[in-house]
Amino acid sequence: MTAQGTNRDAWKRAASEAAASLVEDGMLVGLGTGSTAAFFIRALAKRMQEGLHIAGTISSSLASQELAQSFGIPVTTFEANPTLDLYIDGADEIDPQLNLIKGGGGALLREKIVASASRRFVVVADHLKLVERLGQSFALPIEVVPFATPLVKRQLTDLGANVQLRSKGETPFITDNQNMILDCTFAQGISDPAALDERLHHIVGIVETGLFLGMARQVLIGGPNGVQTLP
């Protein structure tokens, strides 16, 4: 791993450990997806070994659920517990209003479902995820029903996006929900995320977008000077 990669992992781990200290006895906790969320799951497992008792977790991906279960972290369902106390997850980009792009790992739909079912959503990230404008350096992932993918791709192109079907080797990437992902870049980034999100939700075949607007309550940012809390 490069020195930059090592630093980023250390920053992600520090933010995730700070987030683990927000978990209290009896809480229902949402578990995110990705490398930063995996650090959080490990930090949560460590706190549980030290005596923390949580009521249960719901994961935003099968991978995170498997990781949690491998540490003996209890799992629950929305049938049993429709509201979670706290959701901790990473992000791909974070703007000054704490709006996010998520879905780099393809888990955006379940992540948005878990975020919407949680009283408090706290993001954990390293400082390189902070941007002035969303879409500046990361493509916006959009989850699409496979049958509609060619039609949606045309409509996104008409909106000015450069659109790539996400693939895994030679085959399309398939989400936990059996859908596909279209990664969209915009030449100038995304100037009005709310307007874009509104338009995207009117395209038939789009299941969900990776724009998380007004959802994150707080962001814990790891960097060379420690962990910073926003706002």
Ligand SMILES: O=C[C@H](O)[C@H](O)[C@H](O)COP(=O)(O)O
């Ligand atoms: O679908 C994946 C998620 O939105 C991740 O939270 C996001 O891609 C950040 O991942 P990482 O922590 O690996 O940078």
